[in-house]
Amino acid sequence: MAFHTVATGDVQTAAPSVTRRYAWVVFALTFGLLISDYMSRQVLNAVFPLLKDEWVLSDAQLGLLSGIVAVMVGLLTFPLSLLADRMGRVRSLALMAMLWSLATLGCALAENFPQMFAARFLVGVGEAAYGSVGIAVVISVFPAHMRATLTGAFMAGGMFGSVLGMALGGVLAAHLGWRWAFAGMALFGLLLALLYPLVVREKRIGQVRVAHQGGGHPLRSLFNSRSVVAAYVGSGLQLFVGAAVMVWFPSYLNRYYHMGTDQAGAVSAIIVLVGGAGMVLCGILSDRLGRQAPQRKIVLAIAFCAISCLLLSLAFRLPPGTAQLSLIALGMLVTTGTSGPAGAMVANLTYTAVHGTAFATLTLANNLLGLAPGPLLTGVLADHLGLDRAFQLIPLISIAAALVFAFAHRHYHADIKRLRAEEATRC
Known part of the structure; x- marks a missing residue:
């Protein structure tokens, strides 16, 4: 069927x-x-x-x-x-x-x-x-x-x-x-x-190839709406936090828990897997709650940003111990949760024929705004303030991500209507 x-x-x-x-x-x-x-x-x-x-x-x-x-x-x-x-x-x-x-x-x-x-x-x-x-x-x-x-x-x-x-x-x-x-x-x-x-x-x-037809070239949809640009930026900013924690967490365990590299690597691997599980679980939750009202996915992305900021900020202010590690794991479960909603936004706001290129643009944003600068800035802050203090500040980037997703939510409905109108003229 x-x-x-x-x-x-x-x-x-x-x-x-x-x-x-x-x-x-x-x-x-x-x-x-x-x-x-x-x-x-x-x-x-x-x-x-x-x-x-x-x-x-x-x-x-x-x-x-x-x-x-x-x-x-x-x-x-x-x-x-x-x-x-x-x-x-x-x-x-x-x-x-x-x-x-x-x-x-x-x-x-x-x-x-x-x-x-x-x-x-x-x-x-x-x-x-x-x-x-x-x-x-x-x-x-x-x-x-x-x-x-x-x-x-x-x-x-x-x-x-x-x-x-x-x-x-x-x-x-x-x-x-x-x-x-x-x-x-x-x-x-x-x-x-x-x-x-x-x-x-x-x-x-049944892939639809890129073709120049009436109603504008499909590649224009990669950047011609405020919501899709906000999806790129919001996703990248939120991954800034996740990347920083994943890259520097083994060093954090070594310095403040006095773990050897083998034990620190094993614990960090668990944190990475928790982050991966968060991508899947938060994506499922977004689709279930947003099936009849897709804009709820953006609301959930905003909530994931806010909750992750709260949990990680609190966690890195706790003394080393089981409570801190548990809270960090919970924080990472939610920190990666915006990946699904952001991807859905990008797919919804661009033409099917250029979805490969659209996700390439999202990948570039994730790398340029998150995966590359997150670990770098954390290292710079650690050199000046200590890694523990750096980890207390880095989660604040999630507030900026939440504001960007809120901007996308404001314009999403109008941008979707415009894309549907353009698609109607292309048929």
């Missing part, structure tokens, strides 16, 4: 024509490749000590091997997502997965630093647009009222994949050597890359 769209404010030009079972198969395979993406990206961190000893590398060289992937993702996310919207998303996803998996296999075969750097460079090229194009494929086969859930779950996959990549990579490296850590990630990705285009077919999911 095919899905049917409920008449709500969630914009979807046509109901998905695929069956519920096929839609979930598409989600499972696309999500599996996302897990592979982050496992291939983060497995390097698990073998840092082994590479450092075997090749006599500096910490700067190790950092470069890790950072080059992020650099390529930042540079290529937008153009490759736009290309995928034009040439076909399924074909593009399969090619991306094949490239990063073969490049990860190249890491396993590398004999020196330059070869490893070249392989990691190609890993970054392959992974650059996967997240944005992958979520565009997923939301195309589900009803519009599930967009917050799907976006939250998809973004959480990055966290789960990162933890799994480091954990599984460490086990493989300990028992079989660091080369098998890379090889294991590569084989998993190659298997899914070969299977994906056999099961997920462009014609079956």
